[in-house]
Every structure is written in structure tokens, then in C-alpha cells.
Amino acid sequence: MLHMASFLLLQSVKIMSTTYTSNFNVEFKYKPSWFSYFISLLSIFCIFLNLSLYGDDLASETVYLTWQKDPTTTMTIQWISSKKEKEVQLFYRQSTEANWIQVKGIIFNFPHSPSYFINRVELTNLEPDTEYIFKIETNSQTHLFRTLPCSLQRPLRFVVGGDMYHDGIDLMIDICKQAAKTNPSFALVGGDIAYGVGASYIPLQKIERWIEWLKAWHQSMITPEGRLIPIIAAIGNHDLIGHYQQTPAQAKIFSSLFPMAETSIYNVFDFNSYLSIWLLDSGHANPVSGQQTTWLNRTLRERQHIQHRFAIYHVPAYPSIRNFNNKRSSIIRKFWVPAFEQGNLHAAFEHHDHAYKRTYPLLQNKIHPKGILYLGDGAWGIKKARQLKHTQPSYLAKFISIRHVIIVTLQSDKQYFMCINEYGQMIDEYQQNLESSNPNTIPNLNYP
Template identity: 40%
Template sequence: MTWTKSHSGPRPDSPRQIIGTLIVVLALLFGPLAAPQPGSGQDGSGAPLGLLLTWQRDPLTTMTIDWHTGSNTTAQELRYRRVGAAEWLEGPSPDRSPFPHVEETFIHRIELTDLEPGTEYEFRLAEGGRTYRFRTMPADLRSPVRFASGGDVRHEREMMERMNRVVVPYDPDFILWAGDLAYADGLPERAYRWVDFLDVMMRSLVTSEGRAIPVLAAPGNHEVRGGFHRNSEAYAPGPEWQREFAPYYFALLAFPGHPGYGVLDFADYLSILLLDTDHTGPIEGAQTEWLRSTLEARTEVPHVFPAYHVPAYPSVRNPQGGVSTRVRELWTPLFDEFGVRVAFEAHDHTFKRTHPIRGGAVHPAGVVYMGDGAWGVRNRVIGASHPEPAWYLDRALTDRHFSLVTLHGPHLHILTVNEDGRVIDEYPEAPTLPR
């Protein structure tokens, strides 16, 4: 009951938070959630229960906006305009789908297209409702692009909020999470965790100018009932099993959707690959073949980042674990072959950065593996399950953290900041200049 415990700490500071707590208590008493009432639009404020921005296609010219509402909400229309433009434009009518396991609650989804690259837009969901902003990605890297990377996001609400508040002032273009988001485990009785997660996002992943920060997220074991598809006797490849066993991940995140992995290309300068380490489907077979052809087609792209949950080179767990071993056998040779520089991992709840590794050994031109998933979770002990000290770890710390990745032309710089706002790592390390 860690969630309940988290709410016995700081006093809720608004009627909406008090009611959020009541919803949780009801959920704990009666199982699946009743429809959330306040804040779902009936109060006339137009405020949704949650807001989630992401991309399904070209991040230069599109934006996917999801919002979530409770019962009796009249269909909300989205209007948008370029910041500074006089006219509001009407968004397309939203696709509406049920919020899994929360009665009378809905996901509304639209994709805005034909936008201008590198441009700030504003949108609102109702006349007189709050105006939010979003930003399309630039056409090239003449100006820096920044994203915040991490994983293992929310054991407790306060932990997630605290990290979000450290992240947002850095003004990242988007957030990349390598799995384990709301810790609902795909279970109907834990839907409340996603309601709360989306509420936290809407409250604390918005900049002071009102810009909602888009999110890309790979699946982790806590998105799936049983954690790994191999644990399910009912497993059958395809969307049907995925929708049943990972209902929130597939319903609430427009990308990557089925089959649980995908690539997003930012013009010709950046490609993000979201991969699935055995959660909603197998590492081997179709996914590995797809990974090979996807990396092979992007050897000219200067910045290619795979992000996935279970680490090839874990900081806490035993590296001989089955999933880690399969990632090293099937995926890391492809990273080596096609010139990946950095891969983002999670799952172990620490900060780690490996030495550059190629062919399973330290190599100056190798891949650096960064992780290990500690955005808003309790930390673990480094090396706790290692049979011997890990040769591959360059740096490992028990800090909750995020990594700010800055891309500028061909250059890559990664600053890791802990939840107190202190820089705990810099990659590449600043050279010592001769005096």
C-alpha cells in the first residue's frame, strides 16, 4: 500500500487533490474506480483529468494531444493557433475511447498536422479554459535540441512530482522514459495509479509559460500484468493479448502502439527507438529483425538512441539474468554494427553510466549504456545481485535523477541531475585543458 502511505505525508493542497485521495480510498475499498467527478469538465472550467502530448509521426509538423474526461462531460473541442496569430483554428474531431477500467471516463485523441517546424503553438479545450502551449521540433540542429531521459517514474506521487519540478526549468523539448511508468502492472484495480499519474503530469510537466512537455515511453514490466509475456499462459502474439495484459500502456500512449516498439525520426538528425524487453512481446524474432533493418537504414543519422527497460549492463541485478543476456546477445551487436553511441536503459533504480563497450569489452569507440531508471522510485543497492564487481560500470550512484541530453549539430552532451538539482554526472566529461 505504498500509494496510501505516500498520501499520508504532505497535506493535499487543493480540493481536487483531496478528492483524488478519496478516489484512491474508494478504489482500495471497492476495486475498480468509479468515474472521477471533479475536474472532469462538469465544473465549467474545461479542465480535463489528464493531458498527454506525444508524437505518432513527424515531430516537426505534427503533435498528438490526448486529454481525459469523466462522465457527463460534453464533447470538448480543441482549438489552436500559432502563438501570436489572431485566429483560433478548429482542431479535428477527437477519437474517443474508454479509459481502461475506469467507468465513464474517456480518452480523447487528436493529431494536429501541417504545423510549422520549430514553432510555438497554443491550444485550449474549451472557451475560457486554460490555454496550454506546445512546440514543434526544429528542422535541423543549428540550434540545440534537448530532451530529458529517465525511467521508473512513479513509486510515489511526491517522488515523481519532485523530479518533474527539477526537470521542467531545463525546458526540455520532450521527455524519454524507458519504461515502468505508473506501476499499475496492467491490473484493473490499479487504474487509480494512472489517473493520478496523468494528474501529476498535467500539474508538473508544464513549463511556467504553459508549455506541456511531450512524452515518449517504452514499455516496462510494470506496464504489463505479470511483467513479462513469458509469464502469461494466455500469451498469444498480437494486439488482443497486449490490450488485455497491458491495457493502460496501449490505450493511453499513442506511440509506439502495437506491436510495442517503434521508431520516431526527427528529420535527418535524430531517431529514437522505443524497444520492448520481453514485456508485451519477445526480444527475439520480429523485433530483432526490425531493429536490424531500422538501424541499418539510419547509419547516416548523427543521433540514434535506443531506449528500453531491462538493461544489457545492469547496475544492481545479475547481468546473467535471462533478459539482460538476450539483449546482449541479440541487440548490442547491432548497436555496435550500426554506430549507436548511447543506449538508454532502466529497471534497476540507480544512476549508472558504463564505459564505452564494443563486442562485450571496453572499447574507446564503443556504446555507452546510461540508466538505470530512478526518476521517482526508491533506489536499490548498486551491485546487490552481482556475483562480482561489474567491469563495465564507469559510474554508478544511488540517486534519483534524470539525464538532460543536448544535441547540437553532430555534438552530444549529457548532464545528469539528481532530485536536489545537483549535477552528478557529465558525459562526455569536460576535458582538462592545458594551462
């Protein structure tokens, strides 16, 4: 911020002492009065003051939640600031308690930006299924969150989508507000979040897209009870420099905003023994094949006892818009789909194609009652969803060219998927019954 003010001051002085040449090659010097100098300096001071105030507001406008570890007993709280504090402190307590607990965090530079800093505090040893209240030391505003339960004693709901800040931020906010109304425990995002990178570098205006996205998320992803909705994110091609066949070094913004216990971008989150979600990298910072596929096979085998098993990634194995035989989808079908099938995955959330799709249950590329469901295709913030330019693939049970978000509700023996548009209208629904389930019941979607 001080650097920016100094830059503006130097530019002002430079303008005051500039020699101008007219269209007729006549030179003249601008000779400002002392009053002009005073007005210019006053303007610079006002800009500096505004940046300082904005820095304080920025923290309260960009607070968001994510996880690095166990979602039932931890919470990672992050926010952006425009100045680097000597230390980061946060106060929290259970909403039913009176005494605040003080905890320190870390602060570090926002990657590729001289103007912003990321503040991070991880809370640990929390009680499951418990509401907490917290406040940042530099701001008296309080925020609420709830840890996840240890078991599915009641239905659990989360929302899924991707390809978010593609067009106007208001388009994204429309879907966010509808998603928040369903009172989800968390949001699962499948990449292309802010479209905040370039092909070979990150211009400053792209950084601003991340700030705008964070503000919009903070503003709109709040439950009817006032709780912030945590986000778990998988990487997309527009979340890192170079888009494909890169390394984690090109994804520093993504990994800083959505930190994980591991540093390899892909990960698996375990919600005790009732839910596991694999966050995969579809060829952006890590190859699909090799180490990632080996890890995927191993972690799927280790979690056969988990009640609900899902994967989320960006590029679809079974695209709706792109050609079925495109190179990137073919690679995913070759390496990941066999792992999904051998590991008894229940559903995979796919994105990238900017439309809505739901496949039939698929096994070995064929429709099969014991197959895997693939749904999504990413159109959270798309102004105009893409249209089919070819015959609808036979593996698609449903295709709609529409902006949307998916609401997932889990019970011990059921998985219910509902797709809604920006008006909250249901455009598709589907229920999977696990082997011990009663196929005739739909979960109660009105539970708080």
C-alpha cells in the same frame, strides 16, 4: 459517473432498510425519519454534483502531449474525462496569430475502467520550431507547446528516465520539477510509469494511479516559459498485465495513453535527419528476438545517415544491480547489442534496476573507444535507490545509488549527458564527440 451515483443511492436505500442483529442475537430494524431520507438523498446528490464538477476539472488537470508521427510537424494532445462527450473538439493557433483553428478528435473508454475516458486530438501540418497555443472546447484554459525544429541550428535538449511512480507521487514530482527547469523539448521515459497494473488483472485502485500520474505530470512538466513538455514512452514490465512474455492485448492502457503509428508497442521516432530514437520492448508485450530484432536491424541500417541515434528500453543489457548473467539481460545482449553495434548506435538508455549507472563505451562486451554508451537504470520516483550487493561490474564507469533524471543536450557534432538529483545538483556528466567534433568544447546549457 451516473452509474456511480446510482450505485451510491442503492447502497443508501439498502442501509436504510437493513435489519440488524446485535451481539446478543437480538434483531431490530432501523426506522429512519423522513428527514433522514432527505439528508441521505441530499448527500448522494452532492456526491453526484461533485463528480460532475470533478469531471470538468479532470480534463484540465490531465492534459498532456505525445507524438504518433513526425515531432516537427505534428502533436498529439490527450486528456482524461469522467464523462463521454458526443464529440471532442479542440481549438489551436500559432501563438503569434489571432484566429483559432477548430479540429475534432476521438473519445474512447479508458481500458479496464468504467469511470474514465481518453480524449485524443492529433494536430498535423504544423510549422516546425513554432509555438502553438490550444484549448479544449469544454474548458477555457489555454496551454502552450512548441514543435521541434527541422535541424540542429541550435542545441536540442531532452530528459530521460524511468521507474517513475514507484513510491509517493511527491518523489516523482520533485524530479519532474528539476527536469522541467532545464527547458527540455521533450521527455523520454523508459517504462514502469505509474505501476498501474496487476500481475493477472487491473484493480480499480491501479487505474487511479494512472490518473494521479497524469495529474502530476501535467502539474510539474512545464517549462519556465509555460510550455507543456511532450512525452515519448517505452514499455516496462509494470505497464502491462502479466509483466513478461505477453502480447499487446495485455498492454491496452499503455498503448492507449502513448499511441504510436504502429500497433506493436515498439517503434522508431525520426526527427528529420538529425535524430532517431528507437523505443524497444524488452520482452513484455513482444519477444526480444524474432520479429522485433529483425525490424531493429533493418531500421538501424536504414538510418546510418542520421546524426544522433539512441535507443530506450526497460530491462538493461548491462545491469548495475542485477546479476550480469540474469536471463532477461542475457537475451538482450544476445539479440540487440550486435544490432546496436552493427547499426552504429550512439547510446542506449536502460532502466529497471532503480539506481544510476553509466558504462564505459562498450563493443562486444569490452571497453572500447568506439563502443556504445549504456546509461540510466531507472530511479525517477524511487524513494530508496538500490545498493550494490556484489562487486561493481568492470564495465561501469559510474554507479550511484540515487534518485535521478538524465539531461541530454545535442549539437551537430556532440552529445552531452548530465545526471541530476531531486535538488537539481549534478551527480555525473559525460560528453561524446562525434567524429568531426572538437573535443574541447562543452555545449552551452543556458540556451533557452
